[in-house]
Amino acid sequence: MENKSTKYMNPYLAGVLLGIVLLAAFFFAGRGLGASGAVKDTIATCVITVAPTHAENSSFFGKYTKKKESPMKAWLVYEMLGVLLGAIISGAIAGRFKLKIEHSPKISSRTRLIAAVAGGMLFGIGSQLGRGCTSGAALSGMASLSTAGFVSMLSIFGTAYIFAYIFRKLWI
Amino acid sequence: MGPLITQDIIGGQWNFVIAFIIGIGFGFVLEQAGFSSSRKLAGVFYGYDFVVLRVFFVAAITATVGLLFFSYFDWIDLSLIYVNPIFLKSAIVGGVIMGLGFIIGGFCPGTSVCASAIGKIDAMFFLGGIFIGILLYGESFSLFKDLYYDKVPVDKMVFDALGISQGTFVLILILIALAAFYVTSLIEKKVDKVEY
Numbered sequence: 277m278e279n280k281s282t283k284y285m286n287p288y289l290a291g292v293l294l295g296i297v298l299l300a301a302f303f304f305a306g307r308g309l310g311a312s313g314a315v316k317d318t319i320a321t322c323v324i325t326v327a328p329t330h331a332e333n334s335s336f337f338g339k340y341t342k343k344k345e346s347p348m349k350a351w352l353v354y355e356m357l358g359v360l361l362g363a364i365i366s367g368a369i370a371g372r373f374k375l376k377i378e379h380s381p382k383i384s385s386r387t388r389l390i391a392a393v394a395g396g397m398l399f400g401i402g403s404q405l406g407r408g409c410t411s412g413a414a415l416s417g418m419a420s421l422s423t424a425g426f427v428s429m430l431s432i433f434g435t436a437y438i439f440a441y442i443f444r445k446l447w448i
Numbered sequence: 449m450g451p452l453i454t455q456d457i458i459g460g461q462w463n464f465v466i467a468f469i470i471g472i473g474f475g476f477v478l479e480q481a482g483f484s485s486s487r488k489l490a491g492v493f494y495g496y497d498f499v500v501l502r503v504f505f506v507a508a509i510t511a512t513v514g515l516l517f518f519s520y521f522d523w524i525d526l527s528l529i530y531v532n533p534i535f536l537k538s539a540i541v542g543g544v545i546m547g548l549g550f551i552i553g554g555f556c557p558g559t560s561v562c563a564s565a566i567g568k569i570d571a572m573f574f575l576g577g578i579f580i581g582i583l584l585y586g587e588s589f590s591l592f593k594d595l596y597y598d599k600v601p602v603d604k605m606v607f608d609a610l611g612i613s614q615g616t617f618v619l620i621l622i623l624i625a626l627a628a629f630y631v632t633s634l635i636e637k638k639v640d641k642v643e644y
Binding site for chain 2: 320349358367393395407418424428430
């Protein structure tokens with residue numbers, strides 16, 4: 277097996293570049309990066325399309341129905357489409373395209389997929405309650421020196437460390 | 449001068465184009481750094497790979513220091529920058545739920561999109577999970593509503609909340625980061641390598 281650590285960009289350089297991207301977001305759009313918000317907008321669009329009356333009566337989706345424009349016409353939706361393309365470009369350059377289920381040899385692919393869905397669901401719920409995920413709440417929040425950003429970061433990573441021992445079989 | 453779109457220096461019709469371009473940069477750097485691998489990401493919690501900590505900390509500090517310099521040179525009006533509002537209780541509880549999601553699922557929303565883009569099936573399932581989670585949250589919002597809007601009076605800016613100046617806080621943050629980079633490099637040497 278070749279040494280994979282050389283295939284990825286130096287993390288400090290990647291950090292500086294990501295910081296510049298984040299700074300550009302602030303400089304142009306006056307806001308940081310995000311991810312979970314784009315999923316929220318997509319879901320709101322689906323709910324409004326499939327069940328318009330239900331959406332109108334919903335305390336969560338209702339606010340979207342009052343706007344004229346579709347929730348898909350949102351900054352984060354376009355940004356996340358860019359993320360998808362950016363990752364594809366990077367994967368193409370590095371030759372990393374491969375359909376695979378990545379998991380620890382100690383667990384089956386099935387266990388990994390169940391854990392992935394469960395983790396995604398928790399992240400979905402948590403990001404709504406916490407007003408953003410690792411990108412929007414923690415990273416961008418820290419960069420703008422907001423209290424919320426630091427609370428989110430400590431809360432997310434602190435919890436993951438506390439529970440790391442319990443879930444170690446999933447990873448090591 | 450900046451933020452350019454907020455002040456109509458660049459027309460609003462460019463907003464989504466710029467969002468898309470910034471997104472490309474975001475996705476490209478995340479994938480280049482290795483954030484498209486859940487086992488690489490999880491390394492930060494088990495001590496075998498601290499790439500998450502390094503990229504995350506350096507990025508936050510680069511952007512923060514950049515904003516301060518931009519402001520100093522009058523290139524940006526910081527009062528027009530979006531600052532996340534602080535709802536302490538929901539931020540903590542939401543963070544705890546996300547932390548659990550991170551250690552169980554191995555991704556966060558942004559990284560799962562990157563990993564899906566290069567064909568990681570586990571990332572696509574994680575992404576599906578996010579959709580289900582947000583839909584469940586939306587449908588049961590009444591249960592979360594009180595917690596979501598519960599407001600404990602805390603300063604919006606972290607340096608105000610801690611009672612120190614902005615500059616002092618950023619300096620302390622940089623020192624913490626440098627210490628963390630050094631300590632984690634020692635830990636990485638001690639912990640057995642994990643092949644992934």
